[in-house]
Each structure stands twice: as structure tokens, then as C-alpha cells.
Amino acid sequence: VLLDLGGVEAVTLREVGARAGVSRSAAYRHFADKESLLAVVAMNALSELGDALESLVNSDDSPEECLRTGLLSLIDIGRTRPHLYRLMFTPPAGDPTEAMRVAQRAQDLFLDIVGRITGPQQASRYAALLLTSAHGITGLDLSGHMDLDKWHTDAAELVDTLISVLPKAK
Numbered sequence: 001v002l003l004d005l006g007g008v009e010a011v012t013l014r015e016v017g018a019r020a021g022v023s024r025s026a027a028y029r030h031f032a033d034k035e036s037l038l039a040v041v042a043m044n045a046l047s048e049l050g051d052a053l054e055s056l057v058n059s060d061d062s063p064e065e066c067l068r069t070g071l072l073s074l075i076d077i078g079r080t081r082p083h084l085y086r087l088m089f090t091p092p093a094g095d096p097t098e099a100m101r102v103a104q105r106a107q108d109l110f111l112d113i114v115g116r117i118t119g120p121q122q123a124s125r126y127a128a129l130l131l132t133s134a135h136g137i138t139g140l141d142l143s144g145h146m147d148l149d150k151w152h153t154d155a156a157e158l159v160d161t162l163i164s165v166l167p168k169a170k
Contacts, residue, residue, distance in 0.1 A: 007083040008038060035093035042087045046102045049074070049088070053109035063116035064163050070113060071134050071159045078138030085138065119169030126166055133162055 001019065002011045013027040013034055020026070031037040052073060056066040078085040092099045107127075114130065115123035137155050140146040148154055153161075 003038075003041065003083045003087070004081055008034075008087065011038060013037060033093075038087060039092035039094060039099060041084070042090065042092060043099050043102045045077075045084055045088050046099070046106055049077075050102065050106040050109060053106055053113065057109055057112050063113060066113050067117065067130070067163055068159055070110065071130060071162075072156060074134050075138050075141070075155050075159070078135075079141055082142055089135075114166075115169075117163075117166050117168065119167075122167065122169075130162055133158070 002015055011034060013031060014024040016037065017024045017026040017028075027037065031040070053070055056070055059066060061069070077088075110131070111123045111127050114127040118126045137146065137158055141155065146155070
């Protein structure tokens with residue numbers, strides 16, 4: 001809640017303790033500092049994203065529909081929880097080993113979905129294109145530049161267009 005209300009600047013261990021209904025110093029027993037807490041928050045969000053991608057990988061939906069759902073879900077996180085979204089894609093303070101493991105899982109699942117469309121040999125290149133495009137859509141939307149009246153399109157149509165131009169595996 002603190003992160004959503006005011007970004008990383010609003011998060012303090014003392015306020016986390018107060019909002020949790022425990023002593024203001026209780027969070028210090030679990031986290032060395034604010035950066036450690038934020039790293040866990042980011043890892044949890046990436047883990048949840050990985051869980052959602054895993055559900056898509058295991059679904060009976062077409063690869064294109066899975067990809068659409070995954071990309072729109074990521075864009076939705078950016079729209080509805082912009083501070084969390086930025087935190088998810090910020091390198092964590094301290095030892096990055098666990099964060100890298102969690103992020104790698106999400107990336108591997110995303111590559112699996114893309115590879116089902118493009119073939120595994122081309123999955124990395126097109127996954128990077130799709131991810132950077134989703135970040136661009138999110139950034140334009142957050143900055144107020146994704147104006148429907150100006151561009152005559154929205155995030156869903158842009159994602160559909162991106163998916164439609166992907167090469168199909170042979």
C-alpha cells in the first residue's frame with residue numbers, strides 16, 4: 001500500500017510496522033534496511049508474474065491468446081501499480097542471486113510462450129521486441145501520451161498487432 005501510494009520514497013520500515021499493526025521497529029527484525037524490503041517486494045511481484053505465466057503455459061488457450069493475456073497483464077500492472085512495475089524492473093540492492101532466479105523463471109516462461117509461436121530459435125529476439133514494446137506502451141500510457149484520440153488505437157490493439165506480425169514457426 002505504501003509503495004502504491006507514494007512510490008519507494010514513501011516506504012519506510014517504521015511505517016510498514018505501523019501499518020501492519022505491530023511495533024514500528026518490528027520490520028527491522030526481518031529486513032536489514034528499506035532496500036532489502038523493496039527487493040523482497042519486487043521478487044514477490046516477479047514470482048506472481050511467473051506464476052501467471054506458468055498458468056498460461058499450462059492452459060489450453062492458443063499460444064497467441066496466452067501471449068496476449070501475458071502482455072496485457074504486464075501492461076495492466078504498469079497502469080494500476082506503476083511504482084511496483086518500476087520496482088520489478090529495477091536491479092535490487094545487495095545480492096541479486098535470488099532476484100535473478102525469480103526473474104529468470106518468468107523470462108523462461110515468457111520465452112516458452114513466444115517460442116510456441118515463432119519457434120524456439122527466434123523466441124529470444126521476438127520476446128525482447130514484445131517486452132520492449134509492452135514497456136513502451138506502458139510508459140506512453142503512464143505519461144499521458146497514449147491518447148486514443150491522437151493515435152486511434154489502444155494497448156490491446158497494439159498488442160494484437162504485435163502478435164499478428166510475429167513469424168510463425170515452420
